Amino acid sequence: MMQPDQDHPEIRDAIARLCADFPGSYWREHDRERTYPSEFVQALTRAGFLSVLIPEAYGGSGLGLSAAVAVLEEIHGQGCNGAACHAQMYTMGTLLRHGSERQKQAYLPGIAAGSLRLQAFGVTEPGSGTDTTRIRTSAVREGERYIVNGQKVFISRAEHSDLMVLLVRTTPRDKVQRPGDGMSVLLVDLREAQGHGLTIRPLRTMINHATTEIFIENLPVPVENLIGQEGSGFTYILDGMNAERILIAAECLGDARWFIDKATLYAREREVFGRPIGKNQGIQFPIARAYVQLQAARLMVRQAALLFEAGKPCGAEANMAKMLAADASWAAADMCLQTHGGYGFAEEYDIERKFRETRLYQIAPISTNLILSHVATQVLGLPKSF
Ligand SMILES: Cc1cc2nc3c(=O)[nH]c(=O)nc-3n(C[C@H](O)[C@H](O)[C@H](O)COP(=O)(O)OP(=O)(O)OC[C@H]3O[C@@H](n4cnc5c(N)ncnc54)[C@H](O)[C@@H]3O)c2cc1C
Numbered sequence: 001m002m003q004p005d006q007d008h009p010e011i012r013d014a015i016a017r018l019c020a021d022f023p024g025s026y027w028r029e030h031d032r033e034r035t036y037p038s039e040f041v042q043a044l045t046r047a048g049f050l051s052v053l054i055p056e057a058y059g060g061s062g063l064g065l066s067a068a069v070a071v072l073e074e075i076h077g078q079g080c081n082g083a084a085c086h087a088q089m090y091t092m093g094t095l096l097r098h099g100s101e102r103q104k105q106a107y108l109p110g111i112a113a114g115s116l117r118l119q120a121f122g123v124t125e126p127g128s129g130t131d132t133t134r135i136r137t138s139a140v141r142e143g144e145r146y147i148v149n150g151q152k153v154f155i156s157r158a159e160h161s162d163l164m165v166l167l168v169r170t171t172p173r174d175k176v177q178r179p180g181d182g183m184s185v186l187l188v189d190l191r192e193a194q195g196h197g198l199t200i201r202p203l204r205t206m207i208n209h210a211t212t213e214i215f216i217e218n219l220p221v222p223v224e225n226l227i228g229q230e231g232s233g234f235t236y237i238l239d240g241m242n243a244e245r246i247l248i249a250a251e252c253l254g255d256a257r258w259f260i261d262k263a264t265l266y267a268r269e270r271e272v273f274g275r276p277i278g279k280n281q282g283i284q285f286p287i288a289r290a291y292v293q294l295q296a297a298r299l300m301v302r303q304a305a306l307l308f309e310a311g312k313p314c315g316a317e318a319n320m321a322k323m324l325a326a327d328a329s330w331a332a333a334d335m336c337l338q339t340h341g342g343y344g345f346a347e348e349y350d351i352e353r354k355f356r357e358t359r360l361y362q363i364a365p366i367s368t369n370l371i372l373s374h375v376a377t378q379v380l381g382l383p384k385s386f
Helices: 009-019 024-033 038-046 065-077 087-098 101-113 233-269 281-309 315-339 341-345 351-362 368-379
Strands: 120-122 138-142 145-156 163-169 183-189 198-202 211-222
Touching (some): 024 351, 065 233, 065 281, 145 183, 233 281, 315 341
Antiparallel strands (some): 163 183
């Protein structure tokens, strides 16, 4: 088996042990039925892995981002999937960095203990995916509450979360100086909201991701649930994106490792024309190339995580880490399928499932095109195209 990154080996060992209780058959069944892997999420929560980033003062372990990187990379390296619960790690950061002390006291200890789930993050809308500033979900203040109207799409885990971080417009786009102004972040209590203006409808997709559409009609949200300043919400969301990109990149590293391990093992064992297929350079080289890509991506993920932990600017590194890691996992997925011939398509090998799952990272949470655009304009100073 390929060695994982050696950062936080104790966390990686513990995750590997936990994941051993959730073999491929567990994930295949949930994938087939499109059901939520609650047992896996509960096991991670009980062991304290979902609260590694919550400060000790609020009941978490107060570790840095590289600890969360270790958790998510190892989950994926073991063939499991962190998508059922990863959002809690970075969504919580919005509350931690921009919430009031009262809000932090009210929510973070429950999230750390697992009695409160903050798994939903509502940004994307049917009319605005990549171009976030065009969201139309609006919140209009009426006394001590906002009245929210609008629609969100691809909101993952909403049915399995108690709270949702929701991005809304509090001032119309044509009434603000810059397109990013006039948006705000509300913490919506989904337990109270459902049936009182908020409806969740599951959206079946190519992967088991518990994604939903959310319809909002005259939903009252107390003003005390506003996070930070009204009108500054977009900066808070942008602020959380570096952590999100680095953590998703970690999942990609784990996927790439899993595909390479699986392909290497198979190439050693599968005999065709009287010899192992792995003896052919036509089989070896794609595996070796995937390994080289993985190691290069790993360096960039580590660099981005170190900068993030040091509180230094890391926008370019986080974006590049996400792109390199997503490309490495996709290349490894394709190689693994090819190495397995027809058997790669058989469900029981788990490759076709992981292949579908890792394809997501070319698009969400940010697409490769938008990362290239960021590097072109923000790093290289080329003119903006939009
Ligand atoms: C399984 C899944 C789970 C998700 N979970 C969540 C969630 O929990 N919360 C949430 O808020 N969102 C979520 N999303 C939404 C995701 O973040 C968006 O799909 C993504 O941001 C892209 O938006 P879009 O789908 O509207 O694509 P569009 O914005 O319509 O873009 C379509 C394509 O055009 C490209 N493109 C657009 N503009 C340009 C340009 N100027 N230059 C070059 N290329 C361009 C894009 O890169 C993309 O490939 C999820 C999506 C999926 C599929």
